[in-house]
Amino acid sequence: PGLLEPMAVHRDHRRRGHGRAIxxxxxxxLRALGASSAFVCTPTANTAxxxxxxxxxxxxxxVTRDSRRDG
Incomplete structure (x- = not known):
């Protein structure tokens, strides 16, 4: 499997389909390199x-929550 992140589009070029194309x-x-699958891990709060x-x-x-321990 391959991870497709981070990916970003400059604010001046958003809403034109560039993110989808990238x-x-x-x-x-990834497929050409032999990956059997691809995934992303982005916070659900990142609606864009x-x-x-x-x-x-x-x-x-x-949604899965990360565990964390303060201390």
Whole structure:
């Protein structure tokens, strides 16, 4: 499996499909390198990223919470 992150589009170029295109190109490159799958791990609060990855064909999975211990 391959990880497609981090990915970003400059604010002046958003909402033009560039994020989707970059994501699809990265997934194609991973496939060419022999990856059996691709995934992303972005916070659900990052709605722009979630929308971009969904537009590129990724399916949201249930939210998982990180564990942390203060101290």
């Amino acid at each position: 994501t699809l190109a990265a997934a194609a490159a 990223a979630v929308a971009t990855y969904t537009a590129a064909g990724f399916r949201p999975l249930p």
